Amino acid sequence: MKKLSFINKIIYFINVIVAVLLLFSFALPFLPPKTFSILSVLNLGVSLLILINVLFFLYWLIKLKRQLILSFFVLCIGYISFGSLYRFSSSKTIESPNNIRVMNYNVRLFNLYNWIPGKHIENKIVDFIKTQAPDILSIQEYHPHENIDLSFFKYKYEKLSGNKTKYGQAIFSQYPIVNSGSIEFPDTANNAIFADILKGTDTIRVYNIHLESLRINTNVETLKNEDSERLFNRIGATFKMQQFQTELFLLHKKQCKYKMIICGDFNNTTFSYVYRKIKTDLNDTFKEAGNGFGRTYDFRFFPIRIDFIFADKAFSVNGFKAYNEHYSDHYPIMTTLSLDKQ
Structure with a gap:
């Protein structure tokens, strides 16, 4: 993080939030809506969260920064658990x-x-x-x-x-x-x-x-x-x-x-x-x-x-x-x- 510019630090902070939300959303299929009704709303945005994490991964890849590992790791978990969003x-x-x-x-x-x-x-x-x-x-x-x-x-x-x-x-x-x-x-x-x-x-x-x-x-x-x-x-x-x-x-x-x-x-x-x-x-x-x-x-x-x-x-x-x-x-x-x- 020390080697990142101020703008890239902000981008990575947003990246962390989106990656954590996506990681959390992978548990939603196992949470009954009767118990977790508000949290279950998040599943409507999983596709969008995946696409945003792909963009973050590509951004850090172009920059040749190791911050790409975060989104790559979360996307891999999603792929193993649910398969590819795009067939x-x-x-x-x-x-x-x-x-x-x-x-x-x-x-x-x-x-x-x-x-x-x-x-x-x-x-x-x-x-x-x-x-x-x-x-x-x-x-x-x-x-x-x-x-x-x-x-x-x-x-x-x-x-x-x-x-x-x-x-x-x-x-x-x-x-x-x-x-x-x-x-x-x-x-x-x-x-x-x-x-x-x-x-x-x-x-x-x-x-x-x-x-x-x-x-x-x-x-x-x-x-x-x-x-x-x-x-x-x-x-x-x-x-x-x-x-x-x-x-x-x-x-x-x-x-x-x-x-x-x-x-x-x-x-x-x-x-x-x-x-x-x-x-x-x-x-x-x-x-x-x-x-x-x-x-x-x-x-x-x-x-x-x-x-x-x-x-x-x-x-x-x-x-x-x-x-x-x-x-x-x-x-x-x-x-x-x-x-x-x-």
Whole structure:
């Protein structure tokens, strides 16, 4: 430190703070939000903290200063614990006669209230889905819009609520749905649904989960005007609800003996308690076959991934794609799976 200039001492002081915050955040997936609700808010910024530490590492590397060790050490711990924030996998899909294409998409009521500028956004969503031709489609914030025609799927299960505007979750399939149902979350319109789908001689359980929304406005001016303490308390309360909803889901999941695919909008990141509890020993298909940041939500400040498709280890993950079509506040994702493993 003695050999550093005054400016570099200040930069390193900031570096220490950011590195410590990132190191602390690595423990958040193991801390229940019901006990540590305010602290759990930090997991929303882990991606940003990683990117800032990368910049600090590069800065000290260019300066040829040993201060680079701090961020490098913390980043290594994160890589060992959680893998890379950015994936360098090939985007090429492995073809197999047993492939099943599974898409997840929060469609935000098919733009019912014109959040996205432009005409006939709902038709563009349907055309996009039809072009990509998933075998199984999991939708959050589904609304039976009068212009929506998803009849190219042979089977569906939907669970809707609301008085004036009906909305909820839906699962569409090209394979027969032999059983279905809903896991009700109290005091909210969010829930989880499931469909048992018959593929050949195999029955596959598909879950569609929509955990409580954070309701964070991505408009910079709106965020500036919102009281920070009130914002943190609201997010902390939401994380508590997410934990309770996850516990209800896990009780239901525990009774299932089928091979499983879990889709959904978790409204939380890979560094969260709910992600760890729901994923358990399943494969995160993005980590297995995705590339890039895998962004799934339209957050202006940095890429964020809050929508997921998990698959039983009995499945081979033969491909993954995160799309850039901006027809909702979420971006669609699709994975290609096959039941080659016995």
